[in-house]
Amino acid sequence: MKVKSAVLREMGAVTPYAESQPIKIETLELDSPGPGEVLVQIKAASLCHSDLSVINGSRPRPMPMALGHEAAGIVMEIGEGVLDLEVGDYVACVFVPSCGQCGPCREGRPALCEPGAVSNTAGTLLGGERRLHAGDEDVNHHVGVSAFSEYVVVSRNSVVKFSKDIPFEKAALFGCAVITGVGAVVNTAGVKLGSTVAIVGLGGIGLSALLGALAAGASRVVAVDINEHKLKQAKELGATDVFDSRDQDVVAKIREATGGGLDFAFETAGAAPAMEVAYGITKRGGTTVTTGLPHPEAQFSFPYVTLTAEERTLKGSYLGSCVPSRDIPRYMNLFQEDRLPVDKLISDFITLDEINEGFDKLASGDSSRVIIKF
Ligand SMILES: [Zn+2]
Ligand SMILES: [Zn+2]
CATH class of the missing domain: 3.40.50.720 (NAD(P)-binding Rossmann-like Domain)
Known part of the structure; x- marks a missing residue:
C-alpha cells in the first residue's frame, strides 16, 4: 500500500529546520506484514530527542531513514503467527523490540535484547526486513518503528496493547518518554x-x-x-x-x-x-x-x-530497564488515576507536514512534547 511518511535522507542539517527542511514527506510503498509482524494505522506520534539526534547527526544511523518511534495506533492487519493481538486493538509502539529468546530477554531484561539492538542499529525490523520502499530503494526504519507515517508495519514485539479509553495522543508518550x-x-x-x-x-x-x-x-x-x-x-x-x-x-x-x-x-x-x-x-x-x-x-x-x-x-x-508489556499497563493505570499526569508534557499539536517546524520547537527547549495527530 502507499503511505505518506517522514523521511530523512541526510544528517547534520543546519537549524532552523523550517528553512533547511531536512525531513521530506514522501509517498512510500509499505509491504504487508510478514510473519510475526502487524500493520498499524498510526493515530498520534510524538517528536522525541532521539529523532532529533539522528537529524543533527549526533546519533548516526543508516540513511535514508523513516523517522519516529513514540506513537500509538490501531492494529489493521495481523501477520502469520501473531496469536495475541486482533484487528482493532489499540497499541503503543516501543523503541526496543525484544525477541524473548536471547540471553538478556531470558534474564527478564528485554531492554537489552541482542537481536533488538542489532536490528535497531541496522535500520530494520526485528526480523531483519525493511518494509518501506521508495521505488527500488529500501528505506530504513527508525528503531524498528518509523512512526511518522500514516501506517507502519512493525514486529509484534515492538507494540504493547492498551485500553481503548486512553486517547492516542496520550498513549503515544508511554512507549518512549514515560517508560524511559x-x-x-x-x-x-x-x-x-x-x-x-x-x-x-x-x-x-x-x-x-x-x-x-x-x-x-x-x-x-x-x-x-x-x-x-x-x-x-x-x-x-x-x-x-x-x-x-x-x-x-x-x-x-x-x-x-x-x-x-x-x-x-x-x-x-x-x-x-x-x-x-x-x-x-x-x-x-x-x-x-x-x-x-x-x-x-x-x-x-x-x-x-x-x-x-x-x-x-x-x-x-x-528503556528505563523496563519490561514494556508489564510496565506500560502499570504506568497507564497510574496515569488514569491521576497519579502520573504525563499528559501535562504535551505542549503542541501539529500535522505531519509541519514536522520540520515541530523539531525546531523541540530543539529550542521550549516544548516538551510535540504531537503529530493523523
Ligand atoms: Zn524517544
Ligand atoms: Zn532478546
Missing part, C-alpha cells in the same frame, strides 16, 4: 518512599522521571536545566526546588541546599556537563543514573576515588 523516565526511577534506581532525587535535564524523559519520582514518594525532587521555561514547568509539576545549571556554582549551591547532595541524581540530557552536575550533586553513598544518549565519542570524567571512598553507584538505564 519513570522506569529509570523505579526500576533502574529503585527510588523509595522518602528518597531525595535530582533530575538534570528536563526534556520529555526528565519530566517523566520527575513525575515518576513524585509518584514513588520521593520527599524532595530537585529539577535542574538550562532553560527557564523548563524550570518553571518542573515547579508546576511538583519539583520542590529548581536550579539553573548555567550558574557556574550550581553543584555547590545544590549540595548546600540539600545538606550534601541527594540519594539519587538522574541525568537525561546526554551531555557530559549535565552528567558532571548529576554526579556532583549525588550524596555520599548515593546513586547517579544516566538515560542520556550522547555522541558515541563523548567522554565523561569524575573523581575516581569517590566511587570507593563514598560508596557511590553509577548506573546506565536503557
Whole structure:
C-alpha cells in the first residue's frame, strides 16, 4: 500500500529546520506484514530527542531513514503467527523490540535484547526486513518503528496493547518518554518512599522521571536545566526546588541546599556537563543514573576515588530497564488515576507536514512534547 511518511535522507542539517527542511514527506510503498509482524494505522506520534539526534547527526544511523518511534495506533492487519493481538486493538509502539529468546530477554531484561539492538542499529525490523520502499530503494526504519507515517508495519514485539479509553495522543508518550523516565526511577534506581532525587535535564524523559519520582514518594525532587521555561514547568509539576545549571556554582549551591547532595541524581540530557552536575550533586553513598544518549565519542570524567571512598553507584538505564508489556499497563493505570499526569508534557499539536517546524520547537527547549495527530 502507499503511505505518506517522514523521511530523512541526510544528517547534520543546519537549524532552523523550517528553512533547511531536512525531513521530506514522501509517498512510500509499505509491504504487508510478514510473519510475526502487524500493520498499524498510526493515530498520534510524538517528536522525541532521539529523532532529533539522528537529524543533527549526533546519533548516526543508516540513511535514508523513516523517522519516529513514540506513537500509538490501531492494529489493521495481523501477520502469520501473531496469536495475541486482533484487528482493532489499540497499541503503543516501543523503541526496543525484544525477541524473548536471547540471553538478556531470558534474564527478564528485554531492554537489552541482542537481536533488538542489532536490528535497531541496522535500520530494520526485528526480523531483519525493511518494509518501506521508495521505488527500488529500501528505506530504513527508525528503531524498528518509523512512526511518522500514516501506517507502519512493525514486529509484534515492538507494540504493547492498551485500553481503548486512553486517547492516542496520550498513549503515544508511554512507549518512549514515560517508560524511559519513570522506569529509570523505579526500576533502574529503585527510588523509595522518602528518597531525595535530582533530575538534570528536563526534556520529555526528565519530566517523566520527575513525575515518576513524585509518584514513588520521593520527599524532595530537585529539577535542574538550562532553560527557564523548563524550570518553571518542573515547579508546576511538583519539583520542590529548581536550579539553573548555567550558574557556574550550581553543584555547590545544590549540595548546600540539600545538606550534601541527594540519594539519587538522574541525568537525561546526554551531555557530559549535565552528567558532571548529576554526579556532583549525588550524596555520599548515593546513586547517579544516566538515560542520556550522547555522541558515541563523548567522554565523561569524575573523581575516581569517590566511587570507593563514598560508596557511590553509577548506573546506565536503557528503556528505563523496563519490561514494556508489564510496565506500560502499570504506568497507564497510574496515569488514569491521576497519579502520573504525563499528559501535562504535551505542549503542541501539529500535522505531519509541519514536522520540520515541530523539531525546531523541540530543539529550542521550549516544548516538551510535540504531537503529530493523523
Ligand atoms: Zn524517544
Ligand atoms: Zn532478546
